[in-house]
Amino acid sequence: MGKDRNSVLDIRNLSIEFATTRGRLKALRDVTLSVPPEKIVGLVGESGCGKSTVIFSIIHLLAENAVVTGGEIEFEGRDILKMSPNELRAIRGDRISMVFQDPMTSLNPVLSIDTQMTDIQYRANIDMEEKRNRAVEMLARVGIPDPRQRLANYPHHFSGGMRQRISIAMALLANPALLLADEPTTALDATLEAQIIHRLRQLQDMVHCSILFVSHHLGLIAELCDNVVVMYAGEVVEEGDVRDIFHRAAHPYTQALLECDPARIKEKTRHLPTIPGDIPDLVNLPAGCIFSNRCPQVFSKCRTTAPQRFEVEPGHFARCHLVTEGDVP
Amino acid sequence: MTALLEVENVRIRFRSKNRIQALMDRDQDPYIEAVCGVSFTLEPGETLAMVGESGAGKTTLARSIIGLATLRQGSIRFLGNELSNLSDAAFAQFRRNIAMMFQDPVGCLSPRRTVRSLILEPFKIHRIGDKNWTAETKRLLEMVGLSDSFSGRYPHQLSGGQARRVGVARALALSPKLIIADEPTAGLDVSVQGEILNLLVKLQADLGVSFLIITHNLSVVRHISDRMAIMYLGRFVEQGITDDIFYHPRHPYTHALLSANPNPDPDDPKEQVELKGEIPSLMNRPRGCEFHPRCPCVQDRCRSEAPPLETVAPGHLVTCHYPIKRNGRP
Numbered sequence: 113m114g115k116d117r118n119s120v121l122d123i124r125n126l127s128i129e130f131a132t133t134r135g136r137l138k139a140l141r142d143v144t145l146s147v148p149p150e151k152i153v154g155l156v157g158e159s160g161c162g163k164s165t166v167i168f169s170i171i172h173l174l175a176e177n178a179v180v181t182g183g184e185i186e187f188e189g190r191d192i193l194k195m196s197p198n199e200l201r202a203i204r205g206d207r208i209s210m211v212f213q214d215p216m217t218s219l220n221p222v223l224s225i226d227t228q229m230t231d232i233q234y235r236a237n238i239d240m241e242e243k244r245n246r247a248v249e250m251l252a253r254v255g256i257p258d259p260r261q262r263l264a265n266y267p268h269h270f271s272g273g274m275r276q277r278i279s280i281a282m283a284l285l286a287n288p289a290l291l292l293a294d295e296p297t298t299a300l301d302a303t304l305e306a307q308i309i310h311r312l313r314q315l316q317d318m319v320h321c322s323i324l325f326v327s328h329h330l331g332l333i334a335e336l337c338d339n340v341v342v343m344y345a346g347e348v349v350e351e352g353d354v355r356d357i358f359h360r361a362a363h364p365y366t367q368a369l370l371e372c373d374p375a376r377i378k379e380k381t382r383h384l385p386t387i388p389g390d391i392p393d394l395v396n397l398p399a400g401c402i403f404s405n406r407c408p409q410v411f412s413k414c415r416t417t418a419p420q421r422f423e424v425e426p427g428h429f430a431r432c433h434l435v436t437e438g439d440v441p
Numbered sequence: 442m443t444a445l446l447e448v449e450n451v452r453i454r455f456r457s458k459n460r461i462q463a464l465m466d467r468d469q470d471p472y473i474e475a476v477c478g479v480s481f482t483l484e485p486g487e488t489l490a491m492v493g494e495s496g497a498g499k500t501t502l503a504r505s506i507i508g509l510a511t512l513r514q515g516s517i518r519f520l521g522n523e524l525s526n527l528s529d530a531a532f533a534q535f536r537r538n539i540a541m542m543f544q545d546p547v548g549c550l551s552p553r554r555t556v557r558s559l560i561l562e563p564f565k566i567h568r569i570g571d572k573n574w575t576a577e578t579k580r581l582l583e584m585v586g587l588s589d590s591f592s593g594r595y596p597h598q599l600s601g602g603q604a605r606r607v608g609v610a611r612a613l614a615l616s617p618k619l620i621i622a623d624e625p626t627a628g629l630d631v632s633v634q635g636e637i638l639n640l641l642v643k644l645q646a647d648l649g650v651s652f653l654i655i656t657h658n659l660s661v662v663r664h665i666s667d668r669m670a671i672m673y674l675g676r677f678v679e680q681g682i683t684d685d686i687f688y689h690p691r692h693p694y695t696h697a698l699l700s701a702n703p704n705p706d707p708d709d710p711k712e713q714v715e716l717k718g719e720i721p722s723l724m725n726r727p728r729g730c731e732f733h734p735r736c737p738c739v740q741d742r743c744r745s746e747a748p749p750l751e752t753v754a755p756g757h758l759v760t761c762h763y764p765i766k767r768n769g770r771p
Contacts, residue, residue, distance in 0.1 A: 158630035159601075271719050301494035302657060302701040303716045310715060328630065330705035354707045372631040373705055374660035380684065381664055382642045384635035390600070 119186075120290050120322045121147040121170070126183035128165055130175065135395045139165050141402075143183070143348050144421065145341045147290065152316060152323040154337035154354070156330065156369070160391055161343040163326045167292050170324075171204055188289060206235060209283035210292040214299050215275035219267040225251075225278060226263040232282050250281040253318070255311055273304035280312065284319050291316075291323045297332065309336055330373045334358055342366045345391050345402045348421075352428035362430040364407045401433065409434060443521045445619060445651050446483040446506070451476055451515035453501055457724060473723040475501040477675045478515075485618065488645065488652040490662040490683070492698065493672035496720055499655045500544075502672075503621050506653070507541050508532050519619075537567055540612035542622045546605040546629070550596040556582075556607055557592035563614040581610040585640060602633035609640060613648075621653045626661060638665050659702045663687050668756075671695045674723065674731045681757030691753055691764035693736050730762065738763060 128140040140162045147153045155163050168174050170185055170192065185192040188207065192200070212218040220228060229247035230240060238246075244263070251259035254277040267275055276296060283291055293312070297305040309332060316323055327333055333340055333354070340357040342350040342365065350363040361367045370376060371385045389406035392398050398405060404414040413433050421429050422436045453476040463471035476498040483489050491499045504510040506517055508524070517524045519535050527535070540563075543549040550559055557578045564572070579589050585606040596604060605625065612620050625641065626634040642665055645652060656662060662669050663683060670680035671694065679692040690696045697714040716735045721727055727734050733743040740763060748762045 158632065273719050301720070302659075303494065303697055304719060306701040306713060306715055330631075331702065334705040334707045334709075358705060358707055369631065370705065372635055374631075374635070374658075374664055375702060375704055376706075377660075377664070384638050384664060386635035386639065387632035 118149060119146040120149050120188065121324070122184075122186040123166070123170075124184050124186070126166075126169065126185060127181045128169060128174070129179050129181050131177040131179065132395065136179075137394050138346060138397060139178075139394060140169070140346050142421075143343075143346075145348055145351060147322045147324055148339070149289075149322055150316070150320050151338040152313075152325055152336055154333035154340045155324060155326045155343065156328060156333055156340060157343035158328060158369075158391075160345070162346040163343055164294060165346075166343075167210075167294050167324070167326055170292060171208060171210060172200055205232065206286050207288055208290045208292065209286055209288040210294070211276070211279050211283050211296045213295045215272060215279050216267070216299075218279055219275060221267050224264055224266055225270075229263070229278075229282055229285065232285055235286075246285065247281075250285050251278070253315065254278070254281045254284075255307075256281075273300055273307065276300060276308060277311070280308075280315070284315060284321070287319065288321050291321050293323055293325045295327055296325075297327075297329075305332070312336065330370065331375055342369070346394060347402050347431065348429075349403065349432070350428075350430040352424075356425070356428040360425075360428070362424045362428070362435045363403075363432045364409050364434070365403045366430075368406075368408070401431075444482040444518075445485045445487075445520060446653075447516075447518040448482070448502075448506070449480045449516045449518075451479045451502065451505060451517065452513040453498075453505055453510050454513045474513075474726075475675055475723065476505070479672075479675070479677055480515075481670060481677065481680060483619070483651050483653060485651055486645065486649045487668065488654060488666045490654045490656060490666035490669040491672055492657060492659060492662055492669060494657060494720055496674075496723070497672040498675040499672055500623055501675075503541070503623055503653065503655055506621060507536065507539055533567070537615045538618045540615065540617040540620045542608050542612050542620065542625060544624045544627060546601050546608055547596055547599070549608060550604060552596050554595070555592065556594050556596075556599075559596075559607060560592075560610050560614060563611060567615060569615070581614060584613060584644070585610045586636075600633075601629050602636060605629065605633075605637050606640070609637075609644070613644065616648070617650060619651045619653065621655070623655045624657075625654060626656070626658065634661070641665065659699060671698065674721065674726065676731070676760065677758070678732065678761070679757075679759045681754070685754065685757055689765075689767060691757070691759040692732075692761045693738050693765060694732050696765055697737070730760075732761075738765075 123143055123145050126140055126143040130137040130139050157163050180193055230243040233243045248259045256262055256277055297308050337354050340354050341348055344365045350366045368387045374384055387406055392405060400416050401414040401419050404410050419431045419433045421431050424430050424435050454472040454474045456471060457473045458471040479502060493499050501510055505512055512525045524535060560578055560581050561574055578592050582591055587606050626637055666683045669683045669686055670677045673694055679695045690699055697716050700714045714737055718735050729745045730743040730748050733739045742762050748760050750758055750760050753759050753764055
């Protein structure tokens with residue numbers, strides 16, 4: 113990880129601010145992460161931590177009041193932030209595709225699946241019949257029964273799980289190098305969630321793309337991802353191999369987040385762990401470490417100096433004074 | 442001792458076509474059964490969790506208890522009093538003892554009222570007068586762990602967790618005996634989820650209220666409920682003591698649900714039961730056992746014959762021809 117030359121996606125020191133009436137809201141600060149080829153990278157964090165801002169900055173879907181104040185997003189060797197609108201258009205939906213959270217709103221309700229799935233292949237130099245065949249083949253791969261008959265159907269004819277499969281099929285039709293998945297299973301029930309996740313893993317083996325998978329569901333991340341990036345209040349606090357994060361979490365926030373998941377608690381308990389306190393105000397940032405006001409292991413330095421990104425072990429990074437200084441509190 | 446709440450063989454149906462459409466289609470029975478034949482009891486101070494996927498009928502059943510859905514058949518008794526065919530006026534006095542927390546924590550608070558006015562609304566509705574309202578607001582806010590300074594705020598100034606606490610305060614206002622919580626932690630982050638559940642557990646210990654909790658989050662169920670019921674297509678497929686069901690689920694659907702909720706550990710061996718297909722439509726219920734098209738252990742008998750409700754252990758009821766034996770297959 114880190115400055116790996118071969119990464120599909122390399123985000124370096126990305127900072128994004130939103131202009132609000134209260135002042136500049138510093139939504140992302142110094143975000144660095146990379147997605148190696150043919151790997152699934154999980155992006156975890158609680159609401160408001162900037163997960164979606166990261167995703168939307170990659171495909172340039174940020175709100176109008178967003179200002180990129182620094183950093184670069186290198187995709188296949190080129191900086192996305194410096195691309196012209198035409199160059200961007202050439203890679204979006206072709207080299208980078210996306211699966212959105214809610215399949216009901218990401219599919220067009222007044223067009224048939226046939227129209228939508230052939231439209232999305234507008235770049236391919238093949239005739240209509242062939243486009244249709246590719247669509248049928250992809251629908252079969254994501255597990256839609258009788259794909260040829262169902263092609264004429266409209267989104268409302270499909271159930272939620274089916275719709276999300278169709279979105280995934282559409283995203284993969286372009287043979288992307290990178291698939292962005294923004295909480296693709298949040299709108300689905302538990303048993304369907306398991307189906308979609310298994311399918312995504314199989315498809316990734318077939319299509320050989322990388323996936324940046326955003327979720328707040330720790331169980332899914334542990335099951336699906338190779339690498340994990342943990343975000344808190346606009347910063348990447350820890351990143352590493354999935355085992356580094358789940359077995360040897362270095363940052364107190366990651367540790368607290370893992371402890372909070374009731375699925376991890378083996379013994380039945382009536383008192384669940386929590387992280388006391390609130391996310392700091394991102395307009396008037398506190399001095400020092402962003403997690404210092406909620407951290408159980410806080411010491412004086414945390415309140416004055418912001419910690420730097422530090423390599424705990426090869427490929428495992430954390431932003432915390434505890435790991436840079438050993439156990440000095 | 443009478444149970445706090447007894448629900449017996451409740452059926453609720455909704456019209457699926459209007460009269461003219463039904464006539465045109467020659468449909469004799471233009472209804473869908475959202476809840477069909479559900480029975481359970483809830484003792485004072487007990488927590489029962491209802492689990493199931495969307496469309497299972499959990500919310501409809503809960504709404505019927507507070508009179509928001511009409512029963513087709515069956516009875517609901519609260520402390521021995523029949524609730525199902527009361528007039529509005531007669532129902533109102535029971536309604537004070539049953540509070541409901543709706544699903545969306547911010548959405549169920551009126552955006553134009555302050556927290557104080559929201560918390561005092563139950564008293565107005567039930568015409569309970571002459572109290573020191575400022576002290577009452579303070580008392581209720583304190584109970585849910587919010588400071589007095591919140592009383593002037595509007596819902597949009599609250600975070601999801603705070604809005605949920607206000608919802609709890611509203612539910613507590615009239616000191617009910619039963620609180621129905623529909624997805625109390627949906628949409629909340631894990632760190633906040635714990636706070637709300639701890640609050641509910643504490644209130645139960647202090648006040649002795651009973652909870653009927655509707656959720657699809659099984660890891661929550663395990664920690665906070667005494668008994669649980671698993672719902673599928675409007676029926677309880679399994680109900681029993683929570684620990685028993687987690688230790689040894691009998692119904693294949695329960696087993697699949699439990700396995701779909703993995704322990705967040707990349708090295709944990711996962712024995713996941715993947716269910717085929719999706720939840721069938723209520724308009725087109727499968728014959729025989731309604732779970733058979735998705736069941737991993739389906740046999741011929743399941744396709745034709747609906748399984749009866751059987752008691753497999755004290756208080757543990759299952760609707761399945763071939764309940765799972767210990768650790769695995771039937």
